[in-house]
Amino acid sequence: EADIYQTPRYLVIGTGKKITLECSQTMGHDKMYWYQQDPGMELHLIHYSYGVNSTEKGDLSSESTVSRIRTEHFPLTLESARPSHTSQYLCASSASRGSEQFFGPGTRLTVL
Amino acid sequence: AQSVTQLGSHVSVSEGALVLLRCNYSSSVPPYLFWYVQYPNQGLQLLLKYTSAATLVKGINGFEAEFKKSETSFHLTKPSAHMSDAAEYFCAVSDPGGSYIPTFGRGTSLIVHP
Numbered sequence: 001e002a003d004i005y006q007t008p009r010y011l012v013i014g015t016g017k018k019i020t021l022e023c024s025q026t027m028g029h030d031k032m033y034w035y036q037q038d039p040g041m042e043l044h045l046i047h048y049s050y051g052v053n054s055t056e057k058g059d060l061s062s063e064s065t066v067s068r069i070r071t072e073h074f075p076l077t078l079e080s081a082r083p084s085h086t087s088q089y090l091c092a093s094s095a096s097r098g099s100e101q102f103f104g105p106g107t108r109l110t111v112l
Numbered sequence: 113a114q115s116v117t118q119l120g121s122h123v124s125v126s127e128g129a130l131v132l133l134r135c136n137y138s139s140s141v142p143p144y145l146f147w148y149v150q151y152p153n154q155g156l157q158l159l160l161k162y163t164s165a166a167t168l169v170k171g172i173n174g175f176e177a178e179f180k181k182s183e184t185s186f187h188l189t190k191p192s193a194h195m196s197d198a199a200e201y202f203c204a205v206s207d208p209g210g211s212y213i214p215t216f217g218r219g220t221s222l223i224v225h226p
Contacts, residue, residue: 004155033213040121043156043202043216058213090155097212098144098163103155 003027006091006104013081014112021076021107023091031094032074033101036060036087043090049074050097081111114139114205118217126225131175131190133220135203138184145186146204146214147177156202162186164208173197198224 004025013019025032030051035043045058049068063085065077074093078085088108092101119134137143144163148156160171167179177188186203200221204214 006155040218042116042218045213048213092155098206098208100146100158100161101156101214103148103157105153105155 004091004093004102004104006089006107008107009105010108010110012110012112015080015082017081017111019078019081019109021078021089021091021109023074023076023104024072025074025093025102025104026072027093027095027102028071029093029095029102030071031097032068033092033094034058034064034066034074034076035090035092037090037106038087046089047076081109083111085109086111114143114207114210114215116203116205116215116217118201118203118220120220121218122221122223124223124225125193127195128192131188131193131197131222133188133201133203133222135177135186135188135217136184137186137203137205139205139207141207141209142181144206144208144212144214145177145179146206147171147175147186147188148202148204149173150200150202150219152199159188159201193222193224195224195226198222 007022033048034046044060047066091104094101146161147159162179203217206214
């Protein structure tokens with residue numbers, strides 16, 4: 001079944017730790033995105049990719065990095081987590097520019 | 113630059129009543145417009161989209177939205193609310209002439225009373 005997956009679903013870590021949030025999709029989409037979501041706020045675009053070996057920063061500087069080595073995989077890495085990184089992180093994909101996005105279930109991150 | 117305004121962070125209705133969630137946008141060109149729904153502990157799911165075809169768009173779960181260019185609006189409606197409609201609703205706009213990456217509103221939480 002075509003879908004988009006995120007792991008872990010919940011993560012509690014200490015300040016200064018390095019973490020990677022995983023995102024995979026089985027729909028064959030070229031476009032993938034990472035968003036940060038906080039209650040009552042817009043979704044903020046952190047990073048996006050239009051294809052393998054193509055990554056761009058979004059409008060929110062979150063001190064994170066991404067990679068796109070395979071079409072289906074788009075992990076997000078925080079080199080040194082801080083309490084300000086506490087949030088929900090959503091991964092999404094789309095078939096083409098302008099088409100609807102398909103979202104994963106999200107990773108809720110808490111940094112102590 | 114494009115922007116989206118969703119009026120009302122919370123909307124409360126009784127079961128069976130009309131649902132109206134408001135969305136106004138700003139865009140320099142005719143946009144693509146989307147409504148998404150988010151249930152607790154889940155990602156966003158597409159309800160419906162407008163991409164310059166019919167101005168009245170029908171979506172899933174009985175929802176529909178009308179694109180009004182003169183009012184720069186794309187309000188979401190449903191004739192009769194169900195308890196299962198309680199969720200967070202997001203309006204989004206993308207610029208076909210630009211990067212296509214959508215801009216999202218802050219969301220409206222729909223509360224349905226029995």
